[in-house]
Amino acid sequence: MKINKQTGQVSRLLLVLAIIVLVAVVIVYLVMRMAERPPAPPSGTPDDTVPQFNYERTLGNTKFVFIDSRDLGSVLTPAMAKKQTYGTKSSVRTTERFIIVTIGAQNKGKVNIDERSWDIGDIVDSEGRRFIATKEYTIDNWIPDESDCGALLKPEFDPTPCIKIYEVSKISTGLKITVMTGKDNSKSNFSSGDFEEAMIDLIVR
Numbered sequence: 001m002k003i004n005k006q007t008g009q010v011s012r013l014l015l016v017l018a019i020i021v022l023v024a025v026v027i028v029y030l031v032m033r034m035a036e037r038p039p040a041p042p043s044g045t046p047d048d049t050v051p052q053f054n055y056e057r058t059l060g061n062t063k064f065v066f067i068d069s070r071d072l073g074s075v076l077t078p079a080m081a082k083k084q085t086y087g088t089k090s091s092v093r094t095t096e097r098f099i100i101v102t103i104g105a106q107n108k109g110k111v112n113i114d115e116r117s118w119d120i121g122d123i124v125d126s127e128g129r130r131f132i133a134t135k136e137y138t139i140d141n142w143i144p145d146e147s148d149c150g151a152l153l154k155p156e157f158d159p160t161p162c163i164k165i166y167e168v169s170k171i172s173t174g175l176k177i178t179v180m181t182g183k184d185n186s187k188s189n190f191s192s193g194d195f196e197e198a199m200i201d202l203i204v205r
Helices: 002-035 136-142 187-191
Strands: 056-059 062-076 092-107 118-124 160-168 176-182 195-201
Touching: 056 176, 056 195, 062 118, 062 136, 062 160, 062 176, 062 195, 092 118, 092 136, 092 176, 118 160, 176 187
Parallel strands: none
Antiparallel strands: 056 062, 062 092, 092 160, 118 176, 176 195
């Protein structure tokens, strides 16, 4: 009986030691896992996928800024015209939509930037479709008088507005507009096709 009692005590002691060893192994494992360096985040994290919008761009000393863009619908009526001439007695229509865009140009340099050395160009949608400005003689009466595309820019004057109207597809989204100036803001470079260009995002209301 004494031998059996001693054997039982030894078994219990071994069981307690096994439990202690197991607990110690678990603690060491957890400590090592906590000390490990966290894995690098996968490529294409949310920060990488958030679209970046540009509402102003600077080319040389010419700073272009988004001012406004509006959806005018499919009909330019005489009541919407900014100037009342013979051409405003009838409406101008499109199968899609007219969008009027106002972009400002500002001289950030120290000397004048000559007239006809900058302009705004095509609207481009998210699928790469390009829409050119409607010919001035067609919609000139709907362009406000303050529009002065390609005007002389004096240093640090308020931005000069350039306003144009475009026919744009109804399904087009993610619209941007091209802004451009002659290389080195030169009038002669612009007229010869040696120019810089960039894209500005539009918020159409």
